[in-house]
Amino acid sequence: MDKFLTVLRREYLSRLKTKGFIIGTILTPLLLTGMMVLPGLLMFLKSDKPKQIAVIDQTGVMWDSLTVNLDDRNEAGRRLYNFTKHETLPAGLDAAKKSLAESVDHGELDGYIVIPASIYEDGNAEYYGKSVTNFRENGRLRSVISRAVTEKRIQRSGLNSEQIHQLVRRVDLRTFRVAEGGQEQADEGHTQIVVWILVAFIYMAMLVYGQVVMRSIIEEKSSRVIESVISSLKPFQLMAGKIVGIGALGFTQYSIWALVMGLLSLYGIKIARVFAPKMAASNFNLPAVAPEILVFFVVFFVLGYLLFATMYAAVGAMVNSDQEAQQFVFPLIMLVIVPFLFTSYIIGNPGSQMAVILSLIPFFTPIIMFARIIVQMPPVWQIALGLFLMVATIVGMIWVVGRIYRIGVLMYGKRPTLPEIIKWIKYA
């Protein structure tokens, strides 16, 4: 027990004090936020170059509403869409299109729109451009033309357009979640965000820290340090010390992040208000996480980590180098990725038969059962059964892996085959 603590302390402290840990703790959240936020921000970044677009308007009346409604301007106050009217008779359409296509090809024009006279009936318009992959822009063009066409249609029929729009206005279905005890709370997608973030955290914990355990074993093995270490303590103590020590490290890292996130959610809005008064004015709320969900998070974090760290430790003990380990790691990664892929289905159907079955498979439980708990509390017996199965699997795994580890760490040379590994496990 004493030696176990020594290993634990050493594994924990030697990693905690490295620059890598500090950098990783600071950089990981920054990187993750960057990855999530950056593409989103860029989508709203307007292109600053004015676009030259020719319009062939065969209806003769769409031109005005197009130029009035698409009046975006860049910071210099210039129009982003410079429309030019291109008059042509229906008979000359093909020739006109051809010459416009050439202008586009030469770079004089960015694109051209064809609004046929039949648009009121069949609702088809055409947009030709050098690139037509800007879906946001295509959507704007479409909705502006749509609106204009609708107005004209209503005008023609002699009705009041305001009245028609009132008639066809959609119903807004507000959603409320009935939480435990029959309490209702408005839910506009907050639950989903919470599920995704927490599940991603558990997913990372199982993948990242498990690999750290494996690497640490491979390193000691390939540098032969392990031979002298094993001479003074039992292999099982070493393995357990490593797993718990690195687990404690992961827990420390997560606690730091949780603390920062907690502080941010308390003071973040105030800070945001200083920098962006406009944003803070809109009621922007960080989704709140119920305390019992945090408890479950810790439980599944710990159990999930133990399960995967044990398996990673076995891989580390079996192989001779990081390169060899890659092949063994692949199935382990699959075990984590599969439930992650199912998350969106589970969020939508947390009570379905498939969700129940998946959440009872020990390797999937940490992610799937946890997602179910956040979205809709499953029956107590299912949670209990899931936890029980996981603990039983972990105990079994520790027994098996302990035996593989005992022999594996002192084995070099060729990689053991499956029968050999089974023989190792059977050794008394």
Place this chain on the structure above:
Amino acid sequence: MDKMWTVLRREYLSRVKTKGFVIGTILLPLFMLAMFVVPILLIFLQSDESKQIVVIDQTGEVFDSLYVALGEKNDAGQRLYNFIKQDVQSEELEPAKKSLSARVDNGELNGYIIIPPTVFESGAAEYYGKNVSNDRENEEFEDAISNIVTGKRIQRSGLNVEQVHQMVRQIRLNTFRVKAGGQEEKDPGFTFMIAYFLGFFIYMAMFIYGSLVMRSVIEEKTSRVVESVISSIKPFHLMFGKIFGVGAVGLTQFLIWALAMGLLSLYGLQLAGLFVADPAKVQSAGFPTISPGILGFFVLFFVLGYFLYSTLYAGIGAMVNSEQEAQQVMIPVSLLIVPPLLLMTYIITNPGSQAAVIMSLVPFFAPIIMLARIAVETPPVWQIGLSIVIMVLTTLGMIWIVGRIYRVGVLMYGKRPTLPEIIKWIRYA
């Protein structure tokens, strides 16, 4: 030169012949496909449990139509949404909600919908459920109720429902891409997919094969094999043999995939026709085609990007003593590869913007960004030329620097070199 060839052949053959290569070549595309397809399939997978939902319809006009509109049944012939009508007076609404919430909580009900008498004017209804995170279901309810309510509104005003819907129908904007030479091609979003996939492939090539070079250097270094190899070959030749050999492995793998994809797009339609009853449907789905010009650019940027990054990775491999150390040193290089991938959506949607032009001229970003731009619209020739020239020059410079680091680094053990030490290495004549 002869020795470099030997190294190249050894690196190539020793990798291509392993089981790992064969398995990886087969598994990786399947795996990627699964990653893309499974979540999409799962969205369409709807649970077929029958849900009990109470509807408090205070208008008295919506329930019947709702019951008919959402009348789907599961395989067992049960309704997916078993709507139960409950009449509640306005003043009794609160207690009714309370008792319904309690029933939802203990599992008797899945949820309840409240349609207030004011729905025609206010356009607001409420849905209470045990789980309201199923976006598809929420939308189904909202669509159905919206349709019913707008229908009733129009009827009340004495107009013709069909006619009103005709008037407010959205138009379709069909998009066409004007290609080089002024040719027009219908493009309902294929270009976007192609650009994204090609960019992603280049990213993978640079990342995976680059780190393969690094691992190979580290492995020889830690096993001290490099010491005996270096005694009979110049370090520079060893490095180059490695980079070329692994690059050839990568190219082989990509060729196999390209061939498989080509065959699929030729015969895939016929195969699909065997399984799907309605071949016209498959035909119209169509596989996006990639023009040979773009494929040419793909190979070019693949090769250039691979050389640039594998040189960097080889340098890292020479500097460190173990893979664990390499993880940290790798971070700056990984930080160079990832941003273009994140920016890809922006580049594809705004290929001609200033940001896109500048990014595509940065040599470390060019392989992904310039290729994406080329796939979406043809940028001016001078930009393509300039970016290629800058990339080649950067790669040559890198090779010079890394060659010098490599020469000293592969024989250095013990503590990781500091930056001043590395600069000293580079300066050695």
